[in-house]
Structure formats: C-alpha cells, structure tokens
C-alpha cells in the first residue's frame with residue numbers, strides 16, 4: 799500500500815498430525831539428516847519439515863510429505879504411523895529474505911512507519927525479540943541490540 803517493495807519469497811513447509819498414535823514417542827526431536835521435526839503431545843504426533851521454493855502458490859507435493867514420513871520411519875522404525883493421505887497434508891508459507899534475516903527497521907521514505915517481518919523459519923522464536931525492538935524504534939530509544947543487519951533497505 800505504501801509502495802515499498804521488499805525482497806521476499808515463500809518457503810513452503812509441510813506437516814501432518816496423527817490423532818491417536820499407539821505407543822507414541824515421549825520427546826520432540828529434530829531429525830537433522832532428514833531435515834524434519836517430530837513433535838508428540840499426548841496421543842497426537844506431528845511430523846513436518848521441508849523448505850520448498852516454488853513461488854507463491856498453495857500447491858501440495860505429496861512426494862515432499864513422503865520424504866518427511868520416510869525420514870521419521872527410518873529413525874523410529876517401531877512407530878505405527880501410515881503415510882499421510884494427500885488431501886490431509888498441511889502446508890504453510892514462510893516469508894524468506896535473500897539473507898535469511900528478518901526486516902526490522904524504519905524506512906527512509908516514511909517517518910511514521912516501522913517494518914517488521916520476513917522471519918523465515920523462526921518467527922515464533924524471534925517474535926518477542928522483534929516486538930521489543932519495534933517498541934524501541936517507535937519510542938525513538940536506543941535499540942537493545944545493533945539492528946544494522948536487519949535494515950529494510952540493505953538490498954538497495
């Protein structure tokens with residue numbers, strides 16, 4: 799709306815949640831080799847992962863989910879879960895910047911605008927820190943950390 803174009807592209811992730819897993823695992827884990835995560839709570843179990851750069855769309859590639867499923871089965875061969883049905887696969891788009899760092903700063907064109915976004919894979923983890931920086935920018939106080947790496951105009 800303000801005519802500022804930010805360099806961002808969607809990074810698609812997939813997940814599937816099982817409702818009633820017999821002998822469910824007890825601890826969440828990141829399966830580094832398979833680049834996926836597995837999260838139990840109670841009888842439920844979520845498996846998810848991937849960072850797919852295929853443009854701005856909501857197309858689901860079941861092969862991607864199969865890769866996640868196979869990695870989980872490799873690590874937990876005793877886990878009784880089936881391949882997720884293609885029409886029940888969840889997907890979401892992460893806003894990814896060229897250097898993977900978020901945009902958090904003012905823009906020279908507008909005195910009353912603070913931009914905060916593009917947190918890629920870590921928006922939930924970094925949200926509170928970003929909120930603190932945004933409050934400092936709005937109050938025109940010194941930010942608690944050096945934010946030069948996050949400048950909105952760093953790509954020109």
Ligand SMILES: Cc1cc2nc3c(=O)[nH]c(=O)nc-3n(C[C@H](O)[C@H](O)[C@H](O)COP(=O)(O)OP(=O)(O)OC[C@H]3O[C@@H](n4cnc5c(N)ncnc54)[C@H](O)[C@@H]3O)c2cc1C
Nearest residue numbers: 811812890891892893914915916917918919920921922923
């Ligand atoms: C598949 C998937 C996996 C994920 N895994 C993880 C994970 O493992 N760990 C983790 O921490 N996070 C994870 N996330 C969360 C992800 O990092 C965030 O969804 C993403 O970073 C979005 O954050 P953002 O706020 O930077 O979004 P952006 O869309 O870039 O930021 C824009 C923000 O500004 C707000 N906004 C827009 N316009 C205005 C306005 N005019 N005034 C005020 N506010 C405005 C929007 O509400 C939004 O919050 C995952 C997300 C997906 C989709």
